[in-house]
Amino acid sequence: MNKNLYSYIHIPFCDQKCGYCRFASIGSTQKFQISKYVHSLVDEVRTSPLTPLLQERGIGVFVPPSPVGEGIQGGGYLKSIYFGGGTPSVLELSQIKMILDTMESKYCFDPDIEITLETTPINVTKENLQNWKKLGINRISMGVQTLSTKSLDEIGRGNKGDIIQALDLLQERGIDNISLDFIIGLPYVEKGEIKKDIEYILDAYSFIKHISVYLLEEYYNEDKIIETKYDKVTYPDDWNKLGIKDEDYLAEYREIKKFLKSRGFHSYEISNFSQPGYECKHNQAYWNHSQIVAFGLGAYGYTNGVRYRNSDSFNEYYKREKKVQELSNSEDLFLEKIMFQLRTSGIEQSLYSQLDTNKINLFIKDGYLKEENSVIKLEDKGVLVMDYILKEII
Incomplete structure (x- = not known):
């Protein structure tokens, strides 16, 4: 240790x-x-x-x-x-x-x-x-x-x-x-x-x-639950109530991320950007x-x-x-490890077998997650509903 x-x-x-x-x-x-x-x-x-x-x-x-x-x-x-x-x-x-x-x-x-x-x-x-x-x-x-x-x-x-x-x-x-x-x-x-x-x-x-960019807390709503059926994820009509008040907020996050990258900042966590070191x-x-x-x-x-x-x-x-x-116990530590990895560099392939891969694939298909170099990462729009994604894949 x-x-x-x-x-x-x-x-x-x-x-x-x-x-x-x-x-x-x-x-x-x-x-x-x-x-x-x-x-x-x-x-x-x-x-x-x-x-x-x-x-x-x-x-x-x-x-x-x-x-x-x-x-x-x-x-x-x-x-x-x-x-x-x-x-x-x-x-x-x-x-x-x-x-x-x-x-x-x-x-x-x-x-x-x-x-x-x-x-x-x-x-x-x-x-x-x-x-x-x-x-x-x-x-x-x-x-x-x-x-x-x-x-x-x-x-x-x-x-x-x-x-x-x-x-x-x-x-x-x-x-x-x-x-x-x-x-x-x-x-x-x-x-x-x-x-x-x-x-x-x-x-x-x-x-x-170093720059930190947050979305106003009210745009997250962990109490709302997206109905999940056996073979698909059903998103409600009032999706805005789950965290995306307006696509403008997601678009702005993307544009800020793109701009900061052009200035030498890398995203080392979903809300944090820094120059190397x-x-x-x-x-x-x-x-x-x-x-x-x-x-x-x-x-x-x-x-x-x-x-x-x-x-x-x-x-x-x-x-x-x-x-x-x-x-x-290993379950507690595993839950924290998955959460921290998803917020930062992504979920390692060695952990896939302990997750709901069907749900992961559905989130990838819907554009909330992506697989990159054998690592599962959040897409930009997945950032807005990360807590929900975690609940579903674990």
């Missing part, structure tokens, strides 16, 4: 919670509330593991390394830290430092550790960038979503000027590992507008090396089933065959309540 670790740290606070956000977050920047949370999170890092089950399963990776410099006990290093949210950039410098100092006292940082901080444009200032860089933060993930001022105003995300100012500052401060998020399907955004936004930004700011280590860790230690409200982790999740209730989190699921 690979002894290397990756870490996710959840900061649930935002200047304002966006209407489309499904993550554990609140629109609050009250100093007392944030301070209480940060101290609780730091205590969680110091005292993990926090449940008898995790302790019983021998989660030795939580033991402080000794001696320093030889990695985690038994070998291995902490390869990445990802501050997600929420909006982690609302934290004061001293709070981020406290968290990182505690992490470094607990784990051996890899010499090339990647430390990502999610931020909004309004939190990108000269002072913040300078201080973040001093703390070792070497990757910034900024939520752009769209350059439409009307849409940004509707979802409470500032305006285009804030974004341009933030990009100017990022360019000046020399942080070259930058990721930008965009969303297809926001209100008041016309067909093709997100592609134009991405094109405009890459023309003006060539230092951007700028893939997000945190993302890859999840999809490669690597060991992840997670801290904070609602955070998910996976270590030594145990999947665990912190409560997304503040009261329960402060009481250290976790939901623990042991992934000890």
